[in-house]
Amino acid sequence: MKKLLLVILCFLLLFTARVFAQNRTVTGTVTAKEDGLPIPGVTVKVRGTGVGTQTNTSGKFSLSAPAGAVLQFSFVGYLTIDISTTGKTVINAVLTQNANQLGEVVVTGALGIKHAEKELGYATADVTPKELTATAATNVANGLTGKVAGLAVYQLDNSIDPTIQIVLRGNRSLEGNNNALIVLDGVPMPSALLSSINPNDIADINILKGAGAAAIYGSEASNGAVLITTKKGAGNKATIIYQNSIQVQKVAFYPKLQTEFGLYGGEPSNNQTTGFANYVPWENQQFGPAFNGQLVPLGVPLDSAGGKQIMVPYTADKVSPIEQFFQAGVTEQNDISYAQGDAKNSIYISAQNAYTTGVVPDDKNIRNAFSVRGHHTDGIFSADYSVGYTRTTINTYIANNNPLGIPGSYVTTAGDNDLYSSVLQLPAFLNLAAYKNPNADAANVSNFYDAYAINPYWIVDNARRNEQRDVLLASLKLSLDPTKWLTVSYHLSDNFGIDQERYTKAEADFTPYSISAAGNDGGTPGDFAQTGKSLGSVYDVYQFGDGTNNNPGYSRIQGDALVDLHPTLSKDFKTDLLLGNSIYQEYEKEQVTGSSALLVPNFYNVNTISGQPVAGEGSLLIRNISFFGDLNVSYKGFLSLEGTLRNEQDSRLAAAERSFSYPSAKLAFVPTDIIPALKNNDILSFAKFYGSLSRVGLINIGPYEIENTYNIAGGFPYGALGGLSANNESYSPTLKPEITTETEIGTELAFLHNRIDLDFSYYNSFDKNQTVTITTSTSTGYNYSLLNIGETQSQGFEFQLTGQVLTQAANNFGWTLGGNLSINNSKVISLLPNINQLYLGDDQYAVVGKPFPMLEGTDFLRDPQGKVIVSPTTGYPSTSSVNKLFGRTTPKNDVGITSSWTYKFVTLGAVFEYRGGDVSYNAIGQTLTFAGSSQYSASNGRQRFIYPNSVIQTAGTNTFVPNTSVAVADGNYGFWQTSPASGVMSPYVTSGAFWQLRELDLTFNLDKFIAQSKFMKGLSVALTGRNLFLWVPKENTYTDPEFSDTGSNSATRGTNDNNELPPTRVFGGSFKVTF
């Protein structure tokens, strides 16, 4: 708005200014330092006069100025610079962004409507493309982590295709979606699609933190919104940018493992009470005798009863087999973009290839992205259009936690073997190199030494998931500006994708010897005694939706009709009334076909199988119609009031509950613009105070979840006989949306000529009608019940401080330091009458008066002092019948520290992040202890020991005496595997705290070395690193506490297991050339 006013003003001035005879014409182009792109609308003034102009849409200006005059270039959000015209008729100015110039920054807010930041009555934060892409993260979300107070990015696993959650201000909903809404150029889209966006296409990311900020986007934005604006074409002369980055990914953190003991798995032929264990050459567990350096047999004789016996030294390898298994992954990205534009037309074209190999052998992720965006103006008519197409192909092993539960290996009687748990069970003395070829003599399915697990390289080679995602994002916006007080526009957008997955598992053929009693030791091949083979399988999943394999992942078509009335009623009042209607439809359809009984080995087609194929389908449809109004009134620029009202009708709700409305009101006050004492103040440059009160409805109900249904009963149909069985979840047509009511206050302050910025905000939100699927006693008739219950509170503080400690201009050395802190307190106020606790899933609960979700689980039986009670005869602890509340699983405190140092053309940037105040359940620890491979399981040298700090209950009384004499009956297999408390959860619950060096980059801006070049406009080279160091409390010997086996939309978090590969660090280099 302000830009427009300036343009008008400038024109007026031009008409009135006197033109001096000795004037001459100066021309030039103004570009941005950050991306080298021309900037339209820059004010160019002859300093000390009223004479000036503005750059056109290609960043060019032409101005008549007196000889020797100094031109001043200014533009909102950029530092103003002065350039002398002495001896020049062509002046090309380069403007540097000034993120600190508060108030003047224009924010692309809800529905693409631009507001000056000082008019906003709610908390926002901005992330520039430079910050976003400093370390060349392939996923936009990874580029945001640690940079914004209140924004938490959770990378839930470390696969070749990781799951990412973006959460603003912690959890509000007990069980529903707490993810921020992602809005790309005004179009809402699923957060999973971020992985399909080329980060280099992004011009700006604006984060609307609270419910109030996003009220206008409707129920989907009740958890805040991340607004992404993509780059537009500009500049009469085309700008071409080419970038390349190559990064290496290596495992940074392994679980702590024991390196002393070999194979034994509780065979009854060993004496269980003394802890003495014989070495068992075919075991999968490591409770055997200590390593002694002698040669021991491994597995049974190969190929026949009298065959070759593999003998290996019984000594731990220098590098554990787990570390031997993981390799270095490589990511290479190549980007090219083309931008050009003039007053009427502009175009931006980009292409990217990102090629990633994983830390697991043969894992690949290839992304090719193309996009075209343009703008056209003709009189009062204008059109914006964009098309983006991304194809991602992923080739990886079949993980057992795949959404369809397709087995990742040949299924044995002992259950499925998945990759990471197979790797975790490898004993320390195993030389893994000998097993890399799963067809090799000792490594093949028949001869593999382990009777109960399978060679992980067999999974890598033979159980594959190939996925191809095609995503199309298209948008067309037509606008009319028939008069100065009215703009009408219609925005039509469509995003959809097709996700095709194929799971293939090879046939495994076993030799007759291996399936005989002597050859299999009762283990895996013996399970196939009858047929001697495990047939191959193929499953095809075809999903029309958002182009991810998320379930649900909807395609979306949306139409927004907007009328923007901005009449000038008085010179002091600026009014803007937006009226709109939004209709969207989301649709997903999925089909699965497959078989686990392929007839021809290595021929993967469901047409050639024995028996019946597996087939299934499902589709989901959501329709939503909304009407809304948004009134902005600003008085002399220092006092702004905004009011919104929205009505929504949604197909997920029953007809009687379908329509709901919610309002919001926001106020912003800028004293530095009106109070004379504060104007032009050397200390306080800018101050804004704001507050808002908003209410948002949130539908956390899936389609059709208002009526009970029936499923095919187990085993049916038998011939023509059909059978149905009630679904295990109970629904009700009376379900309503959740209602969030949020109060927010905050301030934005700038000091010392904008060198220091301080943002502070406080929010307090209450969520009523929580939509929760509670796990019910099956005696209710159902395992689950979907309900509106109770109320929760989420309240917190956010601080964001940025300061230019040293400015490069003044000191040759520039240092910018930023810090952000967010503290989130959540509390369950009420649940159901007389019910203090509800199970939410994943060992997590909602407990009245406590934060949510709370991790709760089994603990040892303890005396009133909390000491573990052990049996006076066996010395074993037992399991308490009362579960322990361990703590919240979402971080309470999140700190980000960003810093950048610049000297001459070199910039060093770093981002640190801390999270804490939460707990994490490392189920992976239980896998490791089962395998006997964890350091914890060897913490007492496998000898009998007195359980530390334990007590014994005096017979028949409630008194407890310290246990000084009763050692555990068996300090080896007996204690770790079969003692009464061996399955207790508490030893594996650790603090979720961590410090992580998220980003480190060393950038060399080589522009000045190529200044003479005709064809190159810019050149920079950088060394980059992400997640280089992870610091966790000593008790956490397992993994990155950010990892979790919960899904991308899950409200629960903080429970990792062997489905998450170990954390990695990424480092490499990049270069960027601008032509």
Add this chain to the structure above:
Amino acid sequence: MKKYISIITVFFTIGIAGCKKGYLDQEVNPNSPSVTTPQYTLAGAEVASASIIVNDYPEYGVWAGYWCNANDYVPNPTLADFDISLTNEPNDAWDDLYPNLTNYNNLQTTSAAVAADANFQAIAMIMKAYDFEQLVDNYNNVPYSQAFQPSTILFPSYDSGQAIYADLVKQLDAAITLIGSSSGATNPGTSDVIYGGNMANWQKFANTLKLRLAIRQSNLTANTAQADLASTASIGYIDASSEADCQPGYSQTLGKENPFYVTYGFDQNGNPSFGHLYYEANVVAVNIMKTYNDPRVNYFYAPISGSIIGDQLGATKTNPQAASFIGTGLLQSPGQKAILFASYESDFLQAEAAARGWISGSAAALYNQGITDSFTDLGATGAAAYEAQTSVTYPTAAATGLTLLQTEVQAIITQKYIALNGYFNLEAYNEWRRTGYPHLPQKPASADQGALSATLPTRIPYPYSEYTTNSTNLNKQGTIDPYTALIFWATATNNFTN
């Protein structure tokens, strides 16, 4: 101005054009039906009932001395060490029976509203009683009167096991009456995969279940179920021609095999399943059958070189792979019927009731009929010779230290114990907890040095799911010691006399 108003109007017209009537009416689930028929519900629920009987109670088979865990597998702490804790639940009976009951309950409710569906309603009532009896026998007090009301009661309180038993008898009486008065009602036909719509057989099923409820309460001084036996005595009881067998069309196809066969036998490719490799003959049952020269031992277990070898539960095994797996009498074919209520169980129940004088009939004849029916079901021969043995013949005089009735009950339960092997482990365990019989030559306890109890568990704890979902009501049941707590019908005084 008019121009602009018309532009605005046109815009909104475009926007709302999509909002046709019904545009938002998308409640109907296209993926799963929201309606069912009595036929579909009945068929689905009956097949599930049959699966529960065979799948949910292997631990009782181990504790009862039929089976033990095979030597090549690490002992399951719950089985061999009697290590029953919150996280080591012995079985899933609770979480299988209640969902099964949901379907019967829905069937009962919807059929009650349609006069022509009276037969479905009656079968639902009978099968509810059948399932609830299992719940009480597993857990004692369980939710009953407050169950199946998800919209109003999310945390059902528990009813006493005895009160549930009393009401089950009433429900069975009502079901028998309903069948008798509904001659014109729709016949379930093939959707009744147990009796094919033979409603007279359903009356017998209900009547036999009543008898089981009465016999189970033999230790109680006030046994209302016993008093009620006479009212329906004329209906008769299950016999060989009316055995309750589920047969929806089991076959050697993935997911359609007989549940016992696939769990304890072989998969559709003929490969041994986990249960087959995991469970093998227990020396307790093997010895008892050998004592009686019982030819059925070769049907319950698979001979190794012509002989049956049993292992002791939890014992150190010195000769791996030398014990017998489950035999061909139980594992006949993937298409074999699944037994819900065996004729021999009915025979032995009648024999005991006759011995106690609760019903008319010859206890000795019913006893012999039970043995004969068991032989027939297994495909074994030589029942008559077996029955003629002195050690097997129905007792006519009191054994030393016992009354005549005790002697008769001991004989009946011992033969019932042999007959129930594998097929209905829960029932064998129940009868053992009720009577302490059979006297076993070797104590059915664990030889594992890590065993937490010298004697068998007498009750299993409530499932962990109740701790997480219904703890308030659960906690009212007090602490349950698995080694001393008893189901209401079991009494400590006459239990575990060996």
